[in-house]
Amino acid sequence: MTKFNYQFSRLCGSVFSSGNLLYLSSGTSLLSPVGNRLSLFDLSSGTSRTYDFECRADIRFLALTSDDRLLLVVDEGNHALLVNLARGAVLHRFAFKRRVRCVTFSPDDRHFAVSYGKHVQVWVTPALRREVAPFVLHRTYTGQHEDVVMVRWTPDSRFFVAASKDNTARVFSLDTTDGFEPTTLAGHRAPLVGAFFGAEPTCVHTVSSDGAVFTWKWAPLDALEEIEGAAPAPPPPPARPLVGGSWSLSSRHFFNQEGSSVVCASLSSPSSSSSLLAVGFSTGVFGLYDLPSCACVHTLSVSKHHISACAVSPAGDWLAFGCPTLGQLLVWEWQSETYVLKQQGHSFGxxxxxxxxxxxxxxxxxxxxxxxxxxxxxxxxxxxxxxxxxxxxxxxxxxxxxxxxxxxxxxxxxxxxVRYRNFKTLTTPEPRQFVSLAVDPSAEMVCAGTLDPFEIYLWSLQTGRVLDVLSGHAGPVSSLSFNPAMGTLASGSWDGTVRLWDVYKNNVVETLTHTSDVMCLDWRPDGRQLVAGTLAGSLHFWDTDDATCTHVIEGQRDIAGGRKQNDRVAANNNAASRHFTSACYSADGLSVLAGGNSKYVCIYEISQRMLLKKFQISYNRSLDGVLDKLNSKLMTDGGPVSEIDQNEDEISAKASTAFALPGARRQDDGSRRTKLEVRSSCVKFSSTGREWAAVTTEGLLCYGLDEDLIFDPIALTEDVTPSAVSKCVKSHQFGQGLVMALLLNEAPLIELVVDSVPLESIDLVVRTVRREHLERLLQFVAVTLAKTNHIEYYLAWTLAICKFHGVELEGERNSLYLRGLRALFKSVKNRFDDIRKVVDENHFTLQFLEAALDQKGRSNVDSVVAE
The missing domain is CATH 2.40.10.480 (Thrombin, subunit H)
Known part of the structure; x- marks a missing residue:
């Protein structure tokens, strides 16, 4: 029986959406926000990980401590999460009352600063342990007239500078310091994008959106008097910087990028007299400049859309850029001018x-x-x-x-x-729009259903010619599927029918009638049953031998939920639009996975017509239809109050409001954007059965069986204990120990026994494994082989399993081991590809060295002959 303890594993199809990018202290890992989730890209190993936790809305700002322990995440609703990054566990939740535009930890990790509208708030960093009130406000700093967009600290964590949209930057002291007064640095003609301290706390660089970079220097008053001709005075003690002096403008520089504005800026760690400034422009160009001279080191055009996020690695050699319009994430090594990472999701879903x-x-x-x-x-x-x-x-x-x-x-x-090319294009005599696709089990025939005029075209994949055109539907052909066991083609249409075609005779075998439009269909792996999802939210199961409907699952109530922002009725009374658009059988054919126009994906047991498990694909409140209840008092005839009465700041931030008239406000370009609705358009099981994926509004969500723990008490006795397993290993009774470990089904115990077996004894131990425990051993070897360094040792286990249990794996009960066999094949294939890549690189390196030595030898001979 297939297990259903699927957990979220990763997010594909989208790598960046909005917010800022963060490097870890190692410089080889990059944090990127994707919607309300967070992805970690390991640039050295070429892998990615998506954390399990979700924010209430799309992530806007990230801040990380210097030791990579604590991560602070703030979404667009100004709700914050404090996360233990190593474990991916949420420690605390907090809500800020005003708009947050940036957040950053101090270098000593004792405080973090948050832009609190026009103010700056500094909070004490909470501890890793759980507390009743973890967030303690240290102080609120005021003095600026527009929202603060960036805060940066000095290396000693005693001072910080805040850049504001009022064209000024202001230097503050963390604690009250005698003789220090907050100083405003004014002179820019456009709102600031960033403000950074230089290598010394006495230097500040400010960047404005019009492409101007100002450098400010602090000097003590006695130095100023000495310049004016007064007698010199002893310098202030180094323990009290920025006290007893004033700031002055040292230099002005301009980027000279015509027709563009600066969107984002980031400065490398100022560990020396010079620093690297990375700047992203609205035209899709990024530039790298050397400060304080502001000499252009490198410029590159990434795309035609603006770059909203940039980050410099701690070593200063890698630059990361994010483009939200294209969903693009780039990591560029500017010294060698090569891409370390270049990923882009689908632009429009x-x-x-x-x-x-x-x-x-x-x-x-x-x-x-x-x-x-x-x-x-x-x-x-x-x-x-x-x-x-x-x-x-x-x-x-x-x-x-x-x-x-x-x-x-x-x-x-x-x-x-293999060659990464489009090697064949199948077309029709007259232009058609295709909405469905299927391939026969022999991979020789391809069929596609059209949107209009409701036909099904068949091609030969070898020749590319049209073999036949099947007509008879009275609506668009929404779904196609070939019978896995025979050549019967099933087609579902909006006309409410499912037709079974004999494609070799061009005739209709059966017509299965439904009461509403058919949206999806799928065959059971044995080809004896067919499931069809309709617009009414029901799943119909048909016995194809006698064309009778055996089961009907009314799933409309299961997937009901989620009130849209413009709905005039509650979610419980608005289930009419909830239906399945995709359905897929499990490998054993006992259950079906279904998803559609809803925030839920359901797994049903077919024979009992029972809902086994229901997954909510997203809790992101930036999407429409996530919440079940909305405040009806905020609903008006023109729509929600929150969408009508927006201030100028929210309009400039979102660049849209769904219900205001174009031109009704100043600086309104007329563009409109509404919330996307949460839904899943396609759900599929993997061939191994350990994973399934759903195409959703936020991307491709993958769910897997990471910990497939099964408790089987039937064969357990009082003698089967972990200590007994350890005794068997010490006494070299590996066969008995492996059987008991498989009965307990604990991965550490199985690993203890398997790793203790000598190489020459693997064949004897495998023979002791009984048929009912073979599936568990297959799964363990498959999972361990994918991550272990002892590849040859576990390949020996794989060979022994295939040698002594090959008859059982190929027999009548092979469906019971199908999931384990596919998982094992996947692991072997992955390790084979990894080793082949290393071998090819070593082979080419040896060829290069051999050619270089031959060339050196020839040059020596030529020199001797010349002499």
């Missing part, structure tokens, strides 16, 4: 996805007309096909090395995953 047959890769098709291939293990996109000129509506894998995509541009394209 995804429509469909599909796992490869070996579950190694995930293919996604989006509204931007691109097909992207993602590594299922690392979460990185490794190739993008952009030949389509319209949104991609369907994806299919005929073989592990070929992916097919159907689009509204009237083409079905076949892409080669």
């Amino acid at each position: 995804m429509n469909d996805m599909c796992y490869s047959p070996d579950s190694q890769y995930i293919a996604t098709g989006g509204e931007d007309g691109k097909v992207k291939m993602w590594n299922a293990s690392s979460g990185f996109c490794f190739v993008t096909f952009s030949e389509h000129t319209a949104p991609v509506t369907a994806i299919a894998f005929p073989t592990p090395s070929v992916v097919l995509s159907a689009s509204l541009d009237g083409t079905v394209r076949a892409h080669d995953l």
